[in-house]
Amino acid sequence: MKKSSTNSKHSNKDKKKPAKEVPQPQTWEEYMEEGVLLEEKGERYATGDKARRFYEKAGDMYNKACKLNPEDSDCLYNFGRVLYILVDFTHSPCQKLSLLNASIERFRSALIYDSDNADTLFNLAQALTTHAEVIQDHDEDDEEAEHDHEHKHSESDHFHGSPEERAALELQEAIQLFENCYIIQQRELYAAVKETHPKKGDTEEMPNELAEQLQEELANNAGVLIDTLISTSQALTSLAFLVDTVDRSQKYYKQAGEKLEIALGVAGDKLLWPASEEESSSGKGKGKASSASLDSAESEDVMPALKPVSVFREAESQDGAVSQKEKICDIHLQYSNLLSSQTDRNFQDTGKISEELYENSLQHLDVVLSLQPRHVEALCDKGDLLGAWAQGLAAFEGAVPGLSDIEKWDSGSNITLGNSDAVAAEGEPKKSTRSNRIWQLFASATRAFLSALEVESQNTSILEKLGDIHWSRSLLTSPVALKNRAMLLNNASVYYRFAWESCRDGSAENVDEEQRLEILLSWAQVLRAIPGKEEEVIRVLKQWKRCGGSKEMLTDMLEGQSGDILQEDFIEFALKQARKGL
Template identity: 75%
Template sequence: MKKSSGLSKFASGRDKKKSSKETATPQTWEEYMEGERYATGDKARRFYEKAGDMYNKACKLNPEDSDCLYNFGRVLYILVDFTHSPCQKLSLLNASIERFRSALNYDPDNADTLFNLAQALQTHAEVIQDHEEEDDEDEEGGHDHSHGDHDHQHHGSPEERAALELQEAISLFESCYAIQQRELYAAVQESHPAEEADVEEKPQNLIDQEKQELANSAGVLIDTLISASQALTSLAFLVETVERSQEYYKDAACKLEVALGVANDKHLWPARAQESSSSGKGKKKEAAAELIVEGDPEDVLPASKPVSVFREAESKSEDVNQVDKICEIHLQYSNLISSQTDRNFQDTGRISEALYEKSLQHLDVVLGHFPRHVEALCDKGDLLGAWAQGLAAFEQGSDAGMAELEQWDASSGSGIPLGTSDVVAAEPTASPGAGSKISKRAGKIWQLFASATRAFLSALEVEPQNTSILEKLGDIHWSRSLLSSSVAIKNRSMLLNNASVYYRFAWESCREGSTENVDEDQRLEILLSWAQVLRALPGKEDEVLRVLKQWKRYGGTKEMLVDLLEGNSGDILQEDFVEFALKQVRKL
């Protein structure tokens, strides 16, 4: 049950819903598409489904209407976010892809259709990698997975099929970018004529309107470049050879450099945003180093019920904002470098701390503009936690580290063997020499985990009911409790209690309705993680069995635990605990 390397995107606020008395029942396609303002939930899903039904009927009446085909494809693609079933996701994605392809047959240079087809292919590539078994079952069930003349579905491994779809998506993004670039250039020429004779006196409101239209066009171009970078980053991690991987990462970074150039072009944005147009290069070079030493490393506070200290965020203007685009670029820059860090470890077995620091610098640019940016805070927590985990795992592999690990495990009486299946495992106890290499690394691991905890707590202040953030806080307190440095041993009881509390909050959030969609796998994962922590606490035997019973009642099976044992128990769940859970579940 491997945890994902990063959190999904979080919205920092929700637009307030109008009451049924204020909102008339939709009658047209456009009115049904206004369901998008509801963001999530059954009401939005019903609106989209109704819109899809209407587009389906319209397409049957006029199968060559490219606009209708495009909108039908867009509705189907949006509906993917409203299901957790891999089979349903694949069915919707393939239906969406088919409509986009049909729309391009009648309007091949439509940038919106090119972009959305590329996005759908990119999403499809992600799903088939994660759910090969479900994909095969869905095909046997007779669902249409045809991609037209570009059908890669039935050939090769999931990784090979995903790579082909990502390559096609990248090509589509390139075509989309070329069209958007020409349109933006034409708009700039019209707005800023080269010849003075062509300059006319314009009223200020018209000038402001033209500038905002330019900004909107620039924002669309940036979106395409970011999406292309995301596809290239995914492909770079997927390909086998190091050389090709590095080429794709380089291309992904080049896309973002171009995007930053567009974001910082003073001719494309209203003057009010100019003070924030810095790319952030060189401004946050010391940020990562400061993180390592900030705060009291021995201060572990007890977990408390999360309550937001902020008012609900107001809805944003639909106009594209320069600072927002700059932050989106830096978020993708951080994701790109984080992926490169993981790939570098996979290829060389070495931890590149310079890449971690570089990735953090991009996140600090975002947080410099928006200190409460939930996605950036969660990405920061993930990055710092992964850095700490990597250093701790490296220590576990050293002879000195293993000797210290065995000594600590034997004397602690914890009842939790820290085996080689753990990614975090125990950090070796610092030697008496304060300046020793092990002592410095032990301190750095602890401080990285502490900084990661603070990042997640800051995100939780904004979204106190976010299940994924609560689960991450449970994970990170559990991971810190496994360290064997003196400060970790001193705070171990508090860390375990905090982990238990956050997992409980996460479970309650699942049941009460969180701020984001939670699938069944995540619910079961939370319960197992919670049971593991309770098992580490003295006197919690009955609670462990109670949580395992809940896990079984909500769909957990013996086969799932066997699969965990056969496929590595993951970042958080330990092999010893999974074996224990399997024995208990067989008795229940």
Template identity: 75%
Template sequence: MKKFGKGSSSKDKKKAPKEAPVPQTWEEYMEEGVLLEEKGERYATGDKARRFYEKAGDMYNKACQLNPEDSDCLYNFGRVLYILVDFTHDPCQKLALLNASIERFRNALIYDSENPDALFNLGQALQTHAEVIQDHDEDDEDDEHDHSHGDHDHDHGNPEERAAEELQEAISLFETCYTIQQRDLYTAVQESREADAEDEKKPKELVEQELQELSSSAGVLIDTLISASQALTSLAFLVDTRELSQEHYRDAAEKLDIALGVANDGALWPAPEDESASNGKGKGRQDDDAEPLESDEILPASKPVSTFREAESQSDVVSQQEKICEIHLQYSNLLSSQTDRNFQDTGKISEGLYEQSLKHLNVVLRHHPRQVEALCDKGDLLGSWAQGLATFEQGSISLDGIEQWDSKSVLNLGTSDVIAAEPAADAKDGKTDRASRIWQLFASATRAFLSALEVEPQNTSILEKLGDIHWSRSLLTSPVALKNRPMLLNNASVYYRFAWESCKDGAAENVDEEQRLEILLSWAQVLRAIPGKEEEVLRVLKQWQRLGGSKEMLAEMLEGNSGDILQEDFVEFALKKFTKGL
């Protein structure tokens, strides 16, 4: 019988693994870098993945020192640095990694100017850099040392101007990349047709392989067009004039039209798929686009547990359906951005833009009913739509003339911004009054977020969104809202608590300190609206203070923008409590 203890027989002893030889040559550093990258890809997220990517970057760095003019080495190094951006929340670290990545991509293009991968990734890095600098402006010292990208210096101008310059460069890079990819795809299609003409009895396996290669080329071409559309959409929101903005939106839509044409070209894909996915520009079935009214009863919030299971495909084959869905997601994002910009320019909004955006999302959800990104986009869209309608007094206003509450601030609904209107007892001609429609849209947004939560029950952002939307619905003054107000407030409190529990130790991925502070303040605001929760309000505010919250932060909220959800009266209340020492 085997004994448990410190001793062991020679048979039980395992030989210590031999240490891998330390790379010495350029080829060995490159091979080790690729292996470490693959290990990082297997872990995908988390500290282990980050460490593997950092080690891969170190290998590529040493390889570049041995051969600083190798385009592949510079490209690999730049790509790993760009991947590492997703592993940090600190804006300065993000910018440092982005700047280093941009520099490597630029150098790679010096030695291989028509490398489509380097062109595409440089465009992506510039686009991400533009997003970060808009949110976090840096001091002059950081600008002086970190912001010059080779010969392209973006030190001057405000963040929006610098972002616009980088987006314009990214668009130019995507255009060049598309031209090269289109040429290569056309050449491949011609060669395939010529080979088919010469060999009518080509083996089936060879035909399938050639189609897979064509679909792969078509897939990267579509990725480039989608990225160009994203950059144009971002630029359209930044430019000064409405005319130029609308021109950029049109260009962004044209890119997606081309992408959809490529995705629908049956000659480029291994097998035909459900044609409903490629139905024009997202025209779904009528029952998909309709959002039925929810009953007056609000179900209580419960601990989120995932019951959804979906087999993951192990195939590397590019899916025609997946590409079509990606295109429709960007169509929806473009229309949502255009709605925001239209309000900014005119103070008015057309519900037609919301309806078009919703149709594109429903195309995606017909094929992937549990795709979290599409579900959350749908929740945001419907919530924004509802808040737009909720800011106007009841009356007969044409759809093209509705003045909209700031649709960029999702679910920003205060007690002074809602209407006091009763739902119609009987809808005539299938129509509902505005109060009922607001309730309907908010209810549909809630269902979208709950569906997303079924797939990712620990997703802090979804939990926070559910807290936000229940809080916003509790502020409505229609009879159905007043009847359900206690349950809505309780649900909001529960979801904020779940959101806090999912990220309070700081271990949750993609949740930074700013978001955790926001969750706590939102939770305290809801608790304050519930009778008998005074002690809990103070407890949550103390936790907010321990996390880094201060009187100065509250004072800044009052002077500027308190955020999408926080109300001015609550911020004043919290500031008084902190002034008195809680």
């Protein structure tokens, strides 16, 4: 029987033509063009494996282009920048160092052929600053990266001092590079000002469209200059914390602050920004401390943790114009980081807590939040700052005992934990002002993290921070803390569970294996403090072991410092369970 013509036509229509082969790049120009296209695809995905693969392919194109023309500064710069971008896509210190070394080499080579290129100077300085950060956290001596120094990245290649000394040398070089970059950008900004705002009588009045375009370019130039000043301040702040003497430390902190004052002047200059943004320059001042938010925190009950759900829509994408308001926020964020670092260094040098520095740091974060109330980084920085402030006061007063001490006290007390009407045991001394202050600071820190969670409900790090801070509050011995201890422990357990659920499959961005293991250990520690959770403790520890946890890790923690969250008695318990085979 013959097939109908209809069926025949349908069958032919469904046949697929062979895919047309895309010609591979052959010339230098084609490799460069393909590299740029692949970079743009990576930028569209921003994060994740797809973005990483596009950037890797772009790097391969630039590498082939560089082989055809090894003296082209643009090609070397593009290759170095892609390698630097790829650093954010790996959690391995060795891979980070390898990528940074390769990136630094390309930037250095690019400067040989174009020594006054501001972009190359800036990116080389950034790569050196990042390299300095990585080597401080990672001992290269036992890793193959130390033995694979094919990429020369600084005059200190053969310097075998401590990681801190090597980092200091790289930061000093980065600061000088930033300074050179600033001089070039400042010259370009002055030229742009003259073009956009010529003196009366020098030129004919320009069309509105051209005037708007020049004003936007001027704002872009101002934004770039501010970025360089902020990056210089960051490098100076890192160097200030590293150097040995107090005098040198204070000198670098002062210089870091001076860079930010210059940046605030640029951000507040009305000539540099579109008229519609002038009102945002109100953020130029340092703001007022939001101490009122601490006043009523001492008496409030702790609310139970709820499943996090974002109540805000994603921000709509904006055009490429530089925002004056965003730059002001960036400056104040760095000002807060500077003062926070200075607070830590001051404690290291004197053994004293400088509450004035904490307050000043908080003021700068309040400026940011007055301009952008949903600024997640500022909210998290505020939570970290208030938590560190409270932790410092608590440790200084001896208000944070070990877990075993709390359990011993609870067993002999008359308090029914969790009952709002049972505030203190009979004969409990009057609450001290410092204890109230510690509780208020912790409560305000909690609110800051909860506000950040409203914006990014699946952010693993915020969830972990909430677990940490509820655990820290549960260790306090003030009556209000003891009253709420059961709820605090339960909340800590819930937030650690949420944090684990958000990253357990390994797909969460910017969450490495070390953080996942830390979340599990912290969760197990909290469960151990809750009566009747013994089986859950073992279950979580078994999960920790399946994810790569080992006896050696716990032993290393005992020999080193376990930090503020994981306590020694819990680590000893976990090690004992690990030796039993869990």
